Amino acid sequence: MSTEGKKHTGYYIGLLAILGFGLFMTFGFSYGARWQMFFIFLTAFFYIIWGILHHLIDHDLTLKIVIEYILIGSLGITVAFFLLKGGLF
Amino acid sequence: MFVVLFLFLGGFFLSIVRTNYPSILGVAADISIERLIMLTNIERQKQGLPPLIENSQLSIAASLKANDMFVQNYWAHNSPDGKTPWYFIREAGYNYTYAGENLAKGFETAEEAVKAWMASPKHRTNVLSENFNEVGFAVKKGRLNGEETVLIVEAFGNQGTAPSIAVNRERQEVFSVSDNEETASFPSVSKQTLIGSLSLTSNISKIILSVFMLTLILDILVVKRKKIIRFVGHNLDHIFFLGLMFILIMGALGKGVII
Numbered sequence: 336m337s338t339e340g341k342k343h344t345g346y347y348i349g350l351l352a353i354l355g356f357g358l359f360m361t362f363g364f365s366y367g368a369r370w371q372m373f374f375i376f377l378t379a380f381f382y383i384i385w386g387i388l389h390h391l392i393d394h395d396l397t398l399k400i401v402i403e404y405i406l407i408g409s410l411g412i413t414v415a416f417f418l419l420k421g422g423l424f
Numbered sequence: 425m426f427v428v429l430f431l432f433l434g435g436f437f438l439s440i441v442r443t444n445y446p447s448i449l450g451v452a453a454d455i456s457i458e459r460l461i462m463l464t465n466i467e468r469q470k471q472g473l474p475p476l477i478e479n480s481q482l483s484i485a486a487s488l489k490a491n492d493m494f495v496q497n498y499w500a501h502n503s504p505d506g507k508t509p510w511y512f513i514r515e516a517g518y519n520y521t522y523a524g525e526n527l528a529k530g531f532e533t534a535e536e537a538v539k540a541w542m543a544s545p546k547h548r549t550n551v552l553s554e555n556f557n558e559v560g561f562a563v564k565k566g567r568l569n570g571e572e573t574v575l576i577v578e579a580f581g582n583q584g585t586a587p588s589i590a591v592n593r594e595r596q597e598v599f600s601v602s603d604n605e606e607t608a609s610f611p612s613v614s615k616q617t618l619i620g621s622l623s624l625t626s627n628i629s630k631i632i633l634s635v636f637m638l639t640l641i642l643d644i645l646v647v648k649r650k651k652i653i654r655f656v657g658h659n660l661d662h663i664f665f666l667g668l669m670f671i672l673i674m675g676a677l678g679k680g681v682i683i
Binding site: 350351354357358361362368371375378379382386389403404406407408409410411413414415416417418 | 425427428431434530625626628629632633636658661662664665666668669671672673675
């Protein structure tokens with residue numbers, strides 16, 4: 336595997352670890368909605384940080400990319416919020 | 425950005441509608457006590473345990489507890505004025521040697537509630553305890569902390585001889601004596617609302633996530649086909665993240681709460 340390939344594998348192992356953490360904790364607290372909200376927030380936060388670091392290391396980070404990751408992370412958080420606040424609490 | 429704003433404000437809006445107009449948008453539950461007892465006993469049978477027998481006094485105790493939670497507006501095993509679950513059980517005239525209690529709220533079906541209890545070690549212990557031989561349920565719809573919900577109270581008991589009074593402290597709950605003319609029979613809570621709030625929000629969320637993921641996938645294909653070079657985030661990252669959210673909506677979010 337090329338250096339570039341190894342670097343990308345490393346990135347995606349990190350991403351899968353973050354998403355795996357979110358999946359595990361949210362399912363683990365599947366009957367405690369406020370904890371679920373907390374872990375989704377945490378997962379989205381780490382996702383944004385991961386995305387920014389990824390592009391920073393690759394030297395192609397721009398403000399537009401930062402905003403893009405923040406918006407996608409926010410979308411995840413608000414989807415959970417919409418479902419839980421609008422449907423349950 | 426507009427979608428994020430829409431979801432954020434939409435959550436608040438639906439919460440307000442659900443609170444003020446429960447007949448239009450509310451908790452859609454279809455839970456019968458018969459089903460709860462049957463599912464509980466199926467779980468016990470799987471472990472080779474004898475089934476629990478429905479006891480009317482325990483059912484009254486459970487109903488008193490549910491009433492008290494709505495009247496005093498609390499979601500806990502012990503009431504704000506310090507009453508424990510055992511108070512309600514005694515109040516119903518049940519002289520226990522062993523007693524226990526499980527609580528659930530916000531579930532739409534009996535299956536989901538029993539599944540939740542079985543997934544929690546402490547609640548599972550109650551369901552599968554050899555110390556109990558009788559059970560009583562109350563399923564009641566009402567307003568808790570300003571929001572409409574469905575409460576399920578499960579009261580376990582045993583009136584037989586035992587070495588000592590062994591109360592499952594983990595499951596303690598309380599109620600206050602309230603007017604309980606209707607508490608003797610609580611056959612079920614059935615769908616009484618025009619739109620189920622959970623299914624509505626869940627479906628809207630799924631649609632939004634699907635549209636986003638589909639757009640990102642199409643974007644990948646177009647960019648690859650036309651060999652466009654641009655400096656944006658990696659679509660694949662976003663698809664993974666939104667895919668996680670989709671899985672969570674399908675399997676984990678909005679499943680009610682147990683204590």
